[in-house]
Amino acid sequence: MYFIKKNPTIIIDGNLYLYRSYFTFQKLNTKEENSFGAIYGMLKMIENILKKYPNTEKIIVIFDSSKKTSRNKIFKEYKNNRLPMPPSLHVQILPLFKILKTIGIKTLNTPGIEADDLIGSFAHKLEKEGEKVLIISHDKDMLQLVTNNIHIFHTGKSMIIDAKKIKEEYGIQPKEFIDLLALMGDVSDNIPGIPKIGIKTALFLLKKFSNIKNIYNNIEKIKFLTFRNSKNVEIQLKKYKKIAFLSYKLAKIQLNLPISINSSEIKLEKLYFSKKLSDFIKKYEIKKKYF
Structure with missing residues (x-):
């Protein structure tokens, strides 16, 4: 290095x-x-x-x-x-x-x-x-x-x-870690995130849409994506939209x-x-x- x-x-x-x-x-x-x-x-x-x-x-x-x-x-x-x-x-x-x-x-x-x-x-x-x-x-x-x-x-x-190691391990850019924490939450800091969305689902969404803003701009497309329980994920995203953006504010340094x-x-x-x-x-x- x-x-x-x-x-x-x-x-x-x-x-x-x-x-x-x-x-x-x-x-x-x-x-x-x-x-x-x-x-x-x-x-x-x-x-x-x-x-x-x-x-x-x-x-x-x-x-x-x-x-x-x-x-x-x-x-x-x-x-x-x-x-x-x-x-x-x-x-x-x-x-x-x-x-x-x-x-x-x-x-x-x-x-x-x-x-x-x-x-x-x-x-x-x-x-x-x-x-x-x-x-x-x-x-x-x-x-x-x-x-x-x-x-x-x-x-x-x-x-x-x-950045290379983060990309290798998570498949996202460093700045997208804010969006990742906003979606899945962070127990150590008590950042709520969206219930029932874990790291795998959050990473899938970020690899597809890059950030939380783009996810919500394309919210109607979520249910058509090829991952398990995509319809339920769309429902959770819509239900907890305010929490997601609140979590983003909490996670952003x-x-x-x-x-x-x-x-x-x-x-x-x-x-x-x-x-x-x-x-x-x-x-x-x-x-x-x-x-």
């Missing part, structure tokens, strides 16, 4: 990996029995990323807001299926921010704005400035952001996802929000990072087997 040679600007989806780190290293405690698994996991992940991309010069970690967002205003049930943050994770947030600042990693979170929208807008801004961007995330919502200059690195699969941080502000001093990370390991007496 050319990104390895092109020194990508790296954007980390902070909340996803914060939770992943917390549950992976939940038993890690200091001598005073204070949890630090989430902090350790985030630092370990950043260290591994820098090993994979040793020429990277710019990196930022973007987090969600704790406040309600614009999506909650148009759909009160949005993300309401998620459990509150565990107290033992919550107490690690401020120390994590301080540690990241100390070791030279810039963070970004804005009250009332989701991390997805900050990531999308910052990545879009960087792309317009001529930079190659690598988003570290395993959230399928992020696939809509993929372009020639913006790729996703899925740490769970240890795989770079570009914003690309043009004002971002106060400039590219030059997220430069990483690698030697400084290594020194401060070493200091952190000593402070918490982390055993070498963890690193």
